[in-house]
Amino acid sequence: MRRLNPWLIVLFVLALFLMFSQTGNMGRSTVNYNVFRSLLEQGQIKSIIIRQENASVTLNGPTKVPVNTPQGVQERDNVSNFTVRLPGNLATPDSTLIPQLEAKAVNYRFEAPSQWLSIFVSLLPIFLLFGLMYFFFMRAQGGQSGVMQFGQSKAKKYGKENRVQTKFTDVAGHEEAKRELIEVVDFLKNPAKYHQLGAEIPKGVLLVGPPGTGKTLLARAIAGEADVPFFSVSASEFMEMFVGVGASRVRTLFEDARKSAPAIMFIDEIDSIGRKRGAGIGGGHDEREQTLNQILSEMDGFDKSSSVIVLGATNRPDVLDPALLRPGRFDRQVTIDLPNLKEREAILKVHLRNKPLTAGVDVEEIAKSTPYFSGADLKNVTNEAALEAARIGKTQIDMSDFYRALDKITLGLENSSLTISDLEKKAIAYHEAGHAVTAAVIPGSDKLQKVSIIPRGRALGAAFYLPEEQVLMSKERLENQLIVALGGRAAEEVFMGSVTSGAADDFRKATNIARKMVLEWGMGDNFKNMALTTDSGPVFLGEDMAKPKMFSEHTSQLVDEDVKRILNRAFERAREIVTEYKQAMHEVADALLSQELITGDVVREAVARVGGHSQPMPQTTA
Numbered sequence: 174m175r176r177l178n179p180w181l182i183v184l185f186v187l188a189l190f191l192m193f194s195q196t197g198n199m200g201r202s203t204v205n206y207n208v209f210r211s212l213l214e215q216g217q218i219k220s221i222i223i224r225q226e227n228a229s230v231t232l233n234g235p236t237k238v239p240v241n242t243p244q245g246v247q248e249r250d251n252v253s254n255f256t257v258r259l260p261g262n263l264a265t266p267d268s269t270l271i272p273q274l275e276a277k278a279v280n281y282r283f284e285a286p287s288q289w290l291s292i293f294v295s296l297l298p299i300f301l302l303f304g305l306m307y308f309f310f311m312r313a314q315g316g317q318s319g320v321m322q323f324g325q326s327k328a329k330k331y332g333k334e335n336r337v338q339t340k341f342t343d344v345a346g347h348e349e350a351k352r353e354l355i356e357v358v359d360f361l362k363n364p365a366k367y368h369q370l371g372a373e374i375p376k377g378v379l380l381v382g383p384p385g386t387g388k389t390l391l392a393r394a395i396a397g398e399a400d401v402p403f404f405s406v407s408a409s410e411f412m413e414m415f416v417g418v419g420a421s422r423v424r425t426l427f428e429d430a431r432k433s434a435p436a437i438m439f440i441d442e443i444d445s446i447g448r449k450r451g452a453g454i455g456g457g458h459d460e461r462e463q464t465l466n467q468i469l470s471e472m473d474g475f476d477k478s479s480s481v482i483v484l485g486a487t488n489r490p491d492v493l494d495p496a497l498l499r500p501g502r503f504d505r506q507v508t509i510d511l512p513n514l515k516e517r518e519a520i521l522k523v524h525l526r527n528k529p530l531t532a533g534v535d536v537e538e539i540a541k542s543t544p545y546f547s548g549a550d551l552k553n554v555t556n557e558a559a560l561e562a563a564r565i566g567k568t569q570i571d572m573s574d575f576y577r578a579l580d581k582i583t584l585g586l587e588n589s590s591l592t593i594s595d596l597e598k599k600a601i602a603y604h605e606a607g608h609a610v611t612a613a614v615i616p617g618s619d620k621l622q623k624v625s626i627i628p629r630g631r632a633l634g635a636a637f638y639l640p641e642e643q644v645l646m647s648k649e650r651l652e653n654q655l656i657v658a659l660g661g662r663a664a665e666e667v668f669m670g671s672v673t674s675g676a677a678d679d680f681r682k683a684t685n686i687a688r689k690m691v692l693e694w695g696m697g698d699n700f701k702n703m704a705l706t707t708d709s710g711p712v713f714l715g716e717d718m719a720k721p722k723m724f725s726e727h728t729s730q731l732v733d734e735d736v737k738r739i740l741n742r743a744f745e746r747a748r749e750i751v752t753e754y755k756q757a758m759h760e761v762a763d764a765l766l767s768q769e770l771i772t773g774d775v776v777r778e779a780v781a782r783v784g785g786h787s788q789p790m791p792q793t794t795a
Contacts, residue, residue, distance in 0.1 A: 202240040202255040209257045212238070213273060220280040228257050330404055330429070337403055339393040345523045346516030346548075347387065350507050354378070354395055357482055361399040361435045364480055375504035377472060377483040379443075381490045382509030385549030388486040391509065392439045395484065402433040408445045411464050419446070419464030427471040427481075435480030443485040447493045465494060472502045511547055514540055514642060520548050524555040531571040539575050542622070544640045554578055585630020593628070598766065600669050601626050604676070605634040606761040607664025608657055609776045611750050612638065613757075617653045621773035626765050633675060634765075648696050651686060655743035656750070658683040663747040664758060687739045688732075697735030705732065757783045 209230065212218055217236055222229045232238075235251035260267050274281050341351055360367055360374040367374060380388040396403035404426060411419040430436045450462050472483060485503060487493065497503055512520055517540040525536070543551060557578035562570045593601070605624050612618045619638035626634040643650075662676040691697035692705045705724055724732075751758055757779040764771045 202238070202249065202252055204238060204240050204255050204257055205246070206257060206260065208239055212236070213277060213279070216277055218277065218279050221274065221282075223259065223281065223283050224285070226259050228259055230255055230257055330402060330433075336400070337393050337396040339390065339397040341394045341398055343523070344387060344390055344394050345519035346512045347391065347509055350380075350391065350509055351394075353505070353507050354391060355398075358395055358399045361401050361437070361480060361482065364435065374482065376501060377485060377503035377505075379490070379498070379503040379506045380484065380486045380509055381506050382488060383511060383547060384488050385547035386509045386511060387548045388488075388509050389439075389441055390548075392437075392441075392484045392486065396437050396439070399435075399437060402430075402436040404430055404433075404436065404438045405441070406439070407441045408443045408447070411446055419461070420467035423464060423467040423471060430481045437482050437484060439484045439486070441486050443497075444487040444489040444492055447485075447487070447497050449492060449494045450496075465497070469494075469496055469502065511545055512551075517543055517546065517551060520551045521555065524552050528555065528559055529569045531569045534570065534572055534575070538572070541639050542575075542579055542637075544642060550582075554582060557581060580625075580629060584632050584635055588628040588630070591628045593633070597673075598626065599762070600665060600673055601634045601675065602762040602765040603664045603668045603758065604661040604673075605636055605765060606758050606776075607660035607662070607747070607751050608636040609761055609773070610664075610754050610757050610780060611660035611747055612636065612657045613773070613776045613780045614750050614754060615653045615656055617650050618657050619654075621776055623770060623772050624761070624765060624776065625770045627769050632678075648690070648694075651690055651696070652739070652743060655683050655686060655740065656747045658686075659740070659744045660747040660751060663744060664751045667748060667751050667755075668758065668762075683740060683743070684736065687736045690739060691732055691735045696739075697732070698738060699731045699735050754780060754783050 209218075209228075212230075212232070217232050217234075218230055219233045220231045231254045232252070235253050237248060237250050238252040238255065239246045240249050240252065240255065259270070271281075341355070344351065357374065357378060364374075380391060382388055392405075393403075406426065411422050426438065430438045446461055446464050446468070448461070448465075450465065483503070490498075490506065498506070518536055521536050521539055525534075539554070543554060546554070554575065558570050558574040561574040561577045561581075567574070605626055609621055609624045612621045619640040622637040622639050624634075624636045629635065658679045659676075661679055662672060665672050665676070691700060695702045695704060705728070757776075760779040760782075761771070761776050764775055
């Protein structure tokens with residue numbers, strides 16, 4: 174239960190005091206002075222209490238009296254008491270009031286006004302000012318507990334009351350990473366096993382991998398398996414507009430973790446405060462660097478026997494400060510990579526556990542259709558498939574729902590309102606036929622799954638493949654990919670007599686592959702066995718702006734020549750294939766124009782009729 178703020182208690186007590194101090198006047202009517210004198214002359218007043226300029230009057234019995242109301246003076250029956258303001262101005266004194274009270278035998282007395290009430294009224298503006306300041310500071314802090322708690326940690330703590338329920342069994346795939354992290358869990362459960370051998374557990378473990386691969390999920394699984402207090406915070410929450418707040422929050426977080434030891438501290442997206450120091454343009458003091466310095470100091474300040482482990486997660490390990498990665502801080506880096514085929518199948522099964530599926534759903538086929546998908550992407554596929562099934566009133570999910578979901582995710586929504594002329598539709602059909610036929614002819618290309626000329630998103634057509642996942646890419650396979658990518662433009666040129674802007678994305682992908690072949694993989698004619706790029710990545714806060722270029726202008730020209738030569742060879746080969754298999758091209762294009770969506774088998778059968786047989790797909794080697 175949260176503690177009440179002292180300021181709220183003070184304001185509440187003062188409000189009660191003001192309410193009770195006014196209780197004596199509650200329920201009394203107010204009358205004019207002339208009405209009071211008239212009642213006094215009539216002998217209807219029993220007693221009066223005088224407090225400086227105000228008086229409380231009690232009548233002998235209920236009487237009809239004109240009283241003051243918001244609507245004006247109104248006659249009211251059964252009035253037995255009221256208040257009246259006496260003339261206290263020196264210019265208009267009433268010296269006859271006391272003698273007349275005595276003449277009418279009215280019981281009267283004098284009382285001093287409340288001192289506390291006058292003090293409170295005088296201090297009320299100050300209290301209101303402090304109340305407004307408190308309110309605005311609360312709003313600026315997003316609901317934090319006040320002005321004095323800027324430096325308090327915003328980490329969420331999970332303990333016995335709100336224990337983390339995630340286990341390693343809930344994390345599909347990543348077996349190597351889980352084996353590495355089980356050691357962390359074992360240390361937290363059995364620290365004496367390691368201490369008696371003089372072993373020191375890593376103080377920090379950095380989870381590295383692309384977005385959506387399950388870094389945060391693995392951190393939660395560690396907390397669930399270890400069953401210890403778990404502190405979770407995003408690195409960006411350390412930063413604030415006030416100088417020194419980030420460092421203060423770091424100190425508070427580490428102090429809380431030490432008090433709860435054994436414990437796990439998880440800092441997500443640590444690259445937002447862990448970037449290299451001194452990389453900013455112009456230098457100078459930086460609040461982010463001060464926060465990083467405090468983290469470095471706290472991590473290195475742990476005792477050797479401390480049972481607090483820091484987990485970090487990032488998808489940009491290349492920009493982290495080297496001091497953060499040295500032994501004694503984040504000793505280990507555990508890479509959480511994109512899942513392979515078996516891992517994708519296991520992840521899909523986890524996300525499909527509570528979804529009704531038809532008997533024809535092939536999870537392995539879905540896994541093959543989702544190469545280079547992360548765990549988050551696969552979860553999105555299963556959810557979109559469920560939405561597709563619900564949209565058309567199904568009670569179970571079948572394969573067609575998954576195919577539609579994949580089309581929507583990879584290409585976007587169907588653009589049925591787009592108006593395409595017959596000539597443009599024919600050009601699109603031959604363009605996609607060029608991709609499909611070259612993919613079916615060339616050995617080593619990815620297996621063609623289906624071809625479509627249905628507009629989706631920004632794409633007017635698409636060919637879908639089931640790629641063979643390989644760790645190493647040979648030069649021949651890369652060249653074959655270029656041929657397939659440029660097959661669309663080659664088909665336009667051969668069969669339409671003119672070219673269109675539809676090959677823009679093909680050129681972008683092909684050029685990117687060709688440049689990597691020359692600059693990174695040493696596959697250019699002029700630069701064999703050479704890498705002309707560095708691993709520094711994009712320019713980071715001016716760090717790389719002052720570095721000299723790695724090669725001269727003449728070398729740049731030779732690189733461009735190599736890239737152009739590779740692309741020209743691929744285009745000429747694509748042109749030869751679509752010309753040689755022109756009968757298959759016509760069949761595929763006609764099928765697309767009539768059906769808009771055809772399977773890869775239709776393309777392979779058309780190629781086989783022209784060439785005698787379709788080219789076999791390459792077999793993966795062990």
